[in-house]
Amino acid sequence: MNFASDNTAGIAPDILKALTGGNDGFVLGYGNDDLTRAVERRMGEVFERDCAVFLVATGTAANALALAHVSPPWGAVFAHNEAHILTDECGAPEFFGGGLKLVGMAGVGCKVTPETLAASVADYQGHSPHQVVPAALSFAQASEAGTIYRAGEIAALAKLAHANGMKVHMDGARFANALVRMNASPAEATWKSGVDVLSFGATKGGAMAAEAVVIFDRALAANMAERRKRAGHLLSKHRFLSLQFDAFLKDDCWLRLARHANAMADRLAAGLAAAGHAPVWPVEANLVFVLLPKSVEARLRASGARYYVRSSRSLPGGAAIGPDRCLIRLVTSFATRQDEIDRFVEVAAKA
Amino acid sequence: MNFASDNTAGIAPDILKALTGGNDGFVLGYGNDDLTRAVERRMGEVFERDCAVFLVATGTAANALALAHVSPPWGAVFAHNEAHILTDECGAPEFFGGGLKLVGMAGVGCKVTPETLAASVADYQGHSPHQVVPAALSFAQASEAGTIYRAGEIAALAKLAHANGMKVHMDGARFANALVRMNASPAEATWKSGVDVLSFGATKGGAMAAEAVVIFDRALAANMAERRKRAGHLLSKHRFLSLQFDAFLKDDCWLRLARHANAMADRLAAGLAAAGHAPVWPVEANLVFVLLPKSVEARLRASGARYYVRSSRSLPGGAAIGPDRCLIRLVTSFATRQDEIDRFVEVAAKA
């Protein structure tokens, strides 16, 4: 019953097999190999357009490289208060971005609305050069609350961002989980809705350590190669990044793995709801958040379940967690088994 | 006949097996796992002292993190003119180090002498605060020319550095190759000779992507965890870094792999010398540099051999390469086979 994170799971079998299978022989390093070219082409097919692709080993690297690329040092990047880039990357965007400023915004379920964005951006206009300049919107898809933005929501935010001279970055550490819920193509979920740069995650989805910075307009990608290299994120035996992505994308492996994780989350949500512990936010990806009485939480912990207790200021209605309850985060993955879900629900449901 | 780089090889069998074997089950991310602790302890045994260990996926990351940690932004880091950190990392040390300055030094065979270091350091003294301040010496072991520093040489350089308030960093991307030639223990080759921080490479030695920043004095390691994280170099599924290092260090795997690579280099050097193409620098690790008539080089290339043509300003006696010859770099690895060596020598030796 390990629901601590989707990164506690190992490597999905198809991807591990690819790593092993691609180990033989000599291959030029640093991405100068045929497979890397093939992955780039494959990415173009997935997104229905030629795009620039840069593989790295961590999501923080992908996000920080992307944000530094779309914001000057005197830029402001707007994101939800509880976004990973603000709370869990130890200042990587600021470091990569030469001291850029992350501006946090409130919003229920870790989502921001166009109204909130408009108000925040307005705070940074008209006072040049004394203030940093609006440079980008960054949002997580799925969000840290496991909610997702529908294509129309993305388009509305992106339109507003672009109208203010800003770029749009999507932190897609869980892009696959969002996509399989969206009834939209990868293209519709990204650049067709206005996304300029995507951090496309494979690690949480089942890879070992593989993320892609996808820049939809090649002109915008100029010198990202140097930026990645000087950040130490160009792997020498780069083929092993490409092998992961190749297997991840092949035969819709990524979507299949994500569907499983989401299904497990749905089952968990349904079970908990039936037990009187309905999730606090809509379960739209592979994360389930529930407010539990402390006694229930203690019982779960005692039963061997693993998860994190979290705090949040984006509960519906601005609700507080209160002294008698705790908010727990349950994350499913490709490796989550149905019997673990059922056992967890059973423990939670005990009278 | 692929001698392009030691990073064109794949993963050594023992390490690949470890990756596969360690994939099952759930393990906490970000290094909060038992295996990572075990690797840290094992590293302590290897170096005969408790030390702080930070695993990352690239050598550039290891070097840049290490240098930024031992030099303030207004510091000068002294290294050979042709050191990897100056010529092949696209400014990573400067980026990580907030704009620190790398000062290049001349020296035959990509090695620097105490005399040269003393003269260079003197250039940066007595003019405070108008100049950057001597902060660290960085040297590669083995060097980019495939030469090595003996323990006494390291001690002499380190003594000088320390006397001037500087730290000592060793770029050990090929530390194993150097060590098996040195007749010294890992401790004698590093901290007992004055090295403060080591970039301990496993990738070129046979891992997929694994390097360790080893800081011998734990007090000096304060906040390296944050530094690594904000650089995007803390892997979420960190166990796969630990698995690589665990296998690399187990049963002297690393030394065995390095001995093979060095033996192949020795065989190559001997064969080429017998054919009238003696290496330009002593072959002390897994790199062989030879000056070849262009006709010979063309023949080798036509035969399918792969290697890089290089330039260098550190030939013995300050020699120039000249218009009729070219300097080629041949790199062996754990994966190099004797028959490739022999075939290469045969082609080179043809009348």
Next chain:
Amino acid sequence: MNFASDNTAGIAPDILKALTGGNDGFVLGYGNDDLTRAVERRMGEVFERDCAVFLVATGTAANALALAHVSPPWGAVFAHNEAHILTDECGAPEFFGGGLKLVGMAGVGCKVTPETLAASVADYQGHSPHQVVPAALSFAQASEAGTIYRAGEIAALAKLAHANGMKVHMDGARFANALVRMNASPAEATWKSGVDVLSFGATKGGAMAAEAVVIFDRALAANMAERRKRAGHLLSKHRFLSLQFDAFLKDDCWLRLARHANAMADRLAAGLAAAGHAPVWPVEANLVFVLLPKSVEARLRASGARYYVRSSRSLPGGAAIGPDRCLIRLVTSFATRQDEIDRFVEVAAKA
């Protein structure tokens, strides 16, 4: 009737005289002169302890140098949401600090309380190395609202900060204005209450362009000289900074000028209050903020008065400004004349 800012005034007569009087002859540059030593000694007398002093030409430089000096790149600096360092320095602290993070806090009258600070700091604890680390508290004295912190308030904040391993920085662009209101000595208002580093402003107080970074513990000042130099803030003809500070401090000139500015603000506040426009925050320095009906504001503007219309989220009781009123900021200085005050009040008071 120019109340736009205290930097719209010129140079106070005593200071201008000093600049002119100190122009003759040759003097070594970069602060290597007797007068600079004398200013440093004088500063020690003012603060009743030996301290390290670094003169620069702007307040943004003083703040950014100070904050970068007390926070590592992975540090969080806590300050009021509307502090100058957050809203008016275009990211200078982040730039100088290698990407440090400024964390905004709410508080009426641009002041923060220990409770708010404690809660904000707690948000950045216990999640290492994923989050930046609490490094410093920065507060403005007088604040951007013209309010001041009493010595006891500073001590309470500083105690909390120190208990959490943080340093305390005071942005004293208007330190003189605050001090003459405090009934405290310079020492009591700063290091005796726990301030570690002070940006001591003279420019707004009557100098041309002169600010001092005062570090009360000399050990903490190591390498600030290099930091200032590499930021381009070491003036070559440094004597002209020293001449300004020498005159500013001589015979309590700085306190006399501040008393005048404050008295003008008091008169303005009293007049406006009598006219039914009581200031929104206590007038404790040289700033007066009033919420005016838009018709009154228009009349004042038409009369030739100069000031800025501001927004604020730190009005008492969380009040909003509303559509029919505007918040105007009136700043007095050493150069403000009583007749301007009276005329302004007269126009504001018209039926």
Next chain:
Amino acid sequence: MNFASDNTAGIAPDILKALTGGNDGFVLGYGNDDLTRAVERRMGEVFERDCAVFLVATGTAANALALAHVSPPWGAVFAHNEAHILTDECGAPEFFGGGLKLVGMAGVGCKVTPETLAASVADYQGHSPHQVVPAALSFAQASEAGTIYRAGEIAALAKLAHANGMKVHMDGARFANALVRMNASPAEATWKSGVDVLSFGATKGGAMAAEAVVIFDRALAANMAERRKRAGHLLSKHRFLSLQFDAFLKDDCWLRLARHANAMADRLAAGLAAAGHAPVWPVEANLVFVLLPKSVEARLRASGARYYVRSSRSLPGGAAIGPDRCLIRLVTSFATRQDEIDRFVEVAAKA
């Protein structure tokens, strides 16, 4: 007999008078004033084209802002080994430029030739993304040796730089001194010869603390305002920078002051040459370098003369200074008097 530096002199009378004369009344800060506009227009007249002008208080700031503006963090800026930006700014260009790399080049008399530049640039081509990218050429006019580049020399260097995608920066701390020797207009000496950005110094020429970053193509100036502000280099009482430049440029004051300084240098050079101590480099600005027997140097020092003893690796013919001589640098300024020159020569000439 103070020849230590042109920054040991005070403020030239006309400029001091302007500062005093412009002190009255209220003027908006941060350059939002009529005089600043007038200075910008005047600069346009001087250079015969509309250009963007940013005033700052130090030459290091001007250089570092300029270089950071024309080079990305992964850029290489090529300059003479002994250029001020490499040796006397404590890493300011690297700091402002996010870790850009300064590449030093050799050259007699602190001047670089197109051949040297071409060879240096070639070292940084063809190895992307492993190396930093050629971004700019920076040269000092007059150079640190007091030599100057003629318009044709500048054009040749600039042509080469531009052909390689680089920008051209001129460090004109002593631009006036060079210009009055050149028989060229300010336009011919800068943008008409290919200079893109000029650090136009007034401080050494007679101002208190005033330098201008002049960007000849306005499109290239985008966001320099934010860059300057976040570096703390936008003065609040900005009028005092404008007053200095206004007076400096008015009625050719700057050229008149420079002519005096140069004439003093010429007289010094002629006198020393007649005494058997001919300058080591052509005296083309206000710096005179002579190699003196140590006994003569001791006599001069004893007589009260002030100057700096320097080292240099750019003596004609690669000559070394040797153990019995020392290289002294003598700097004249607007404030140097003929009788000081004559007395110095007299002491130097004694049998």
